[in-house]
Amino acid sequence: MVKELLKGNVAIAEAAVRAGCRAYFGYPITPQTELLEYLSSRMIALGRVFLQAESEVAAINMVYGAACTGARVMTSSSSPGFSLMQEGLSYIAASDLPCVVVDVMRGGPGLGNILPSQGDYFQVTRSAGHGDYHPIVLAPATVQEAIDMTVLAFDLADHYRHLVILALDGLIGQMMEPAELPEWQADPPTPDWAVTGAAHRAPNRITSMHLRADESEAYNQHIQRRLEHIRAAEQRSIEMYTDDAELLVIGFGSAGRIAASAVEMAREDGLNVGLFRPQTLYPFPSDRLAELAEQVGACLVVEMNAGQMLDDVRLAVSGRAPVEFFGRMGGAIPLPEEILDTIEMLCWSLHVVE
Numbered sequence: 001m002v003k004e005l006l007k008g009n010v011a012i013a014e015a016a017v018r019a020g021c022r023a024y025f026g027y028p029i030t031p032q033t034e035l036l037e038y039l040s041s042r043m044i045a046l047g048r049v050f051l052q053a054e055s056e057v058a059a060i061n062m063v064y065g066a067a068c069t070g071a072r073v074m075t076s077s078s079s080p081g082f083s084l085m086q087e088g089l090s091y092i093a094a095s096d097l098p099c100v101v102v103d104v105m106r107g108g109p110g111l112g113n114i115l116p117s118q119g120d121y122f123q124v125t126r127s128a129g130h131g132d133y134h135p136i137v138l139a140p141a142t143v144q145e146a147i148d149m150t151v152l153a154f155d156l157a158d159h160y161r162h163l164v165i166l167a168l169d170g171l172i173g174q175m176m177e178p179a180e181l182p183e184w185q186a187d188p189p190t191p192d193w194a195v196t197g198a199a200h201r202a203p204n205r206i207t208s209m210h211l212r213a214d215e216s217e218a219y220n221q222h223i224q225r226r227l228e229h230i231r232a233a234e235q236r237s238i239e240m241y242t243d244d245a246e247l248l249v250i251g252f253g254s255a256g257r258i259a260a261s262a263v264e265m266a267r268e269d270g271l272n273v274g275l276f277r278p279q280t281l282y283p284f285p286s287d288r289l290a291e292l293a294e295q296v297g298a299c300l301v302v303e304m305n306a307g308q309m310l311d312d313v314r315l316a317v318s319g320r321a322p323v324e325f326f327g328r329m330g331g332a333i334p335l336p337e338e339i340l341d342t343i344e345m346l347c348w349s350l351h352v353v354e
Contacts (some may be wrong), residue, residue: 003179004181006177010114011181012102013034013042014123015148018122018181023050023063024050026056027053027054027055029081031106032102032173055084060089064088064092064095068194069103070191070196072188074100076104078104079105079108080106080110086130088129089128090129093131094208094219096193098163102166103120105146106331107329107331114175116169116254117329118268118305125282133223136163136234137167138167139281140172141238143172143179144177151185158188160229162226168254168259185329188278195208200222210216234283240275240286245274246297247297247299248321249262250275251275252278252309258334258335259339266274284316286316289316296352298321298322326338
């Protein structure tokens with residue numbers, strides 16, 4: 001395979017096509033609009049379904065209907081638009097339907113701005129609609145990871161019959177990097193549960209309605225058993241210099257990537273600093289982080305928000321080491337030098353610096 005210079009949003013769109021996405025429904029919103037624009041011609045040229053809906057509310061409900069047919073379907077949006085999709089996402093979850101949603105995060109709250117942010121962490125991991133469930137959430141830090149995780153998202157969605165969210169900030173959506181696109185995947189067979197209009201078998205029925213308390217509780221228990229399996233099987237993370245780290249820096253997406261530069265600078269200065277970058281925000285890679293927390297003197301969480309992943313880090317570390325935080329908000333991007341200043345201060349407090 002040959003690497004191409006690809007913009008993040010376009011790379012995700014082409015990866016979805018090659019992964020077998022048969023239908024896309026969406027509404028333009030910066031900074032993810034290039035994804036929709038690319039698919040508006042690409043999907044039509046391939047004889048697949050593309051529809052620009054009248055709103056994000058309409059788009060996610062179109063995804064709901066298309067997912068019932070067993071086809072690989074996707075939508076994409078950015079933070080305010082993703083907020084509008086919450087009810088539809090919950091209905092999808094309540095119907096055991098696989099689908100992929102791309103959230104290219106921007107500054108908030110409210111309309112916010114079009115600058116990159118990680119302020120949707122709570123929204124994608126804690127809610128994505130009401131009820132007792134979590135979507136699987138993948139967090140790329142490079143264009144190549146965005147490509148690879150797009151393919152993975154469709155595979156996980158089908159495997160678990162579950163909602164999967166690709167959560168990246170606008171920096172990754174807009175940046176251009178050399179990357180390899182995936183091979184074309186053969187269309188998966190239509191699943192047995194799909195609504196297809198077939199006349200040769202008993203009709204399938206897909207519903208999100210579980211009105212009696214006993215029925216609703218039984219269905220929620222079914223979801224929890226699936227989530228237990230997902231938590232055990234799908235925790236993913238990247239590490240740097242963790243063998244001898246006395247300070248562990250933790251960040252996801254662009255914040256994790258920028259933190260990696262700060263860690264490299266700290267290592268050049270002789271500081272025993274390591275990096276832990278979650279690639280799954282749900283399930284959060286708590287098992288490995290708990291192991292690392294046993295061997296370090298402190299943890300530093302770096303985010304482009306007010307400290308949202310910070311809660312999951314504290315839960316995973318569970319008092320094994322102190323947890324500190326450095327963050328920028330509202331579209332402000334942290335600089336490696338800013339993170340390095342905080343690293344040096346913490347290393348001094350740990351007596352790492354003589």
